[in-house]
Amino acid sequence: MSINATLIGQMITFALLVWFTMKYIWPPLFDSLEERRKKIAEGLAAAEKGQEDMILAEKKAKGVLKEAKEQSSEIVSLAQKRANEIVEESKELAKKEGDRLILSAKAQIDQEMQQARESLRQEVAALALSAAEQILGAEIDHGKHQDIISKVSNQLG
């Protein structure tokens, strides 16, 4: 158990080992550790940001959806209104057209009735005239008795 030159040899070995560790072992390993730590931190930050973005996007999407819903319901109600209007309009139009048709028919009927009456009157006048001729036995001069004839026919009308 004596201290001897082994001590010096051991010291040299120790110094060499420390030097080697300091130069070639510690820096690369420690750097890789640091780098990984940084990478992980970045990754975590990115993940957090992604999550935040997702929440934001979800909110935005909800807003857009809501807006779209509102718009569509608006459009639907507008369309309904418009349809109602169209129906009303066409109803009105149809009614008007019907009325017009009825009116024109009535007018035509009136006109035809007038015509029929006129022709009837003329025939009756002629008939009365010929009857009167037969009764009087003489010919009635149309020129002379014009005013009588028209008076009669007016009475008939």
Added chain:
Amino acid sequence: MATEAHAAEGATGYIIHHLTPLHFGEGFWTLHLDTLFFSALLGGLFVWFFKSAAEKATADVPGLVQSFAEMLIEFVDTQVKDSFHGHSKLIAPLALTIFCWVFLWNFMDLFPVDIFPLIGSLMGIEYLRVVPSTDLNATFAMSISVFCLIIFYSIKIKGPWGFAKELMFQPFGPWLLPFNLLLKLVEEIAKPISLALRLFGNLYAGELIFILIALLPWYIQPALSFPWAIFHILIITLQAFIFMVLTIVYLSMAHEDH
């Protein structure tokens, strides 16, 4: 498991044989070849392992070797950061080297006490002591190196005069200068001695107990050596850890300017 050759010398001979290093030379210039060889071999193992991890070091998913190396690096770095405030490129690698090297030295203790001497005797080597930390030269070499670093950094950080002032005027002020000096010198010199003797004492005693267990009949040996070996796993790690932490603490004290 005393071999035939040592049975003649008895238990004492067996123990002495196991604790005698393979030496070469005379007087101070004696070299303990086994200590030098095994510590260099273990140092090489340490350097090789970490170098191969460092070469393949990437910031991406690490491999098994890199993970293990990084685990140790982180562990040492935490210890350094806990007690050492300041910047030093040396202290963390130094602590790592000390921890791993001492641990590997101590680990040799867990091999059966007779296996390496037996292999050695087959190769014609008479004495072989494989645990470098049971050699005072090895533990003192490390602690004296640390002591030199303590002195170097004390002078470098505080300046020669600052360091001298600290030795002379603390802790009791200038009026008790000789007393201060004595106290401080003892304090400083106690550092390497306690570092070296603590490690040596623990491992020497542990090895001795393994040798004593090996002297018992074979059917009792497992009952004793198994629990002792398990306990020793704790001891060898703890001693490596203590050596490292104390080195860090001493060096951080050297860096502190009062």
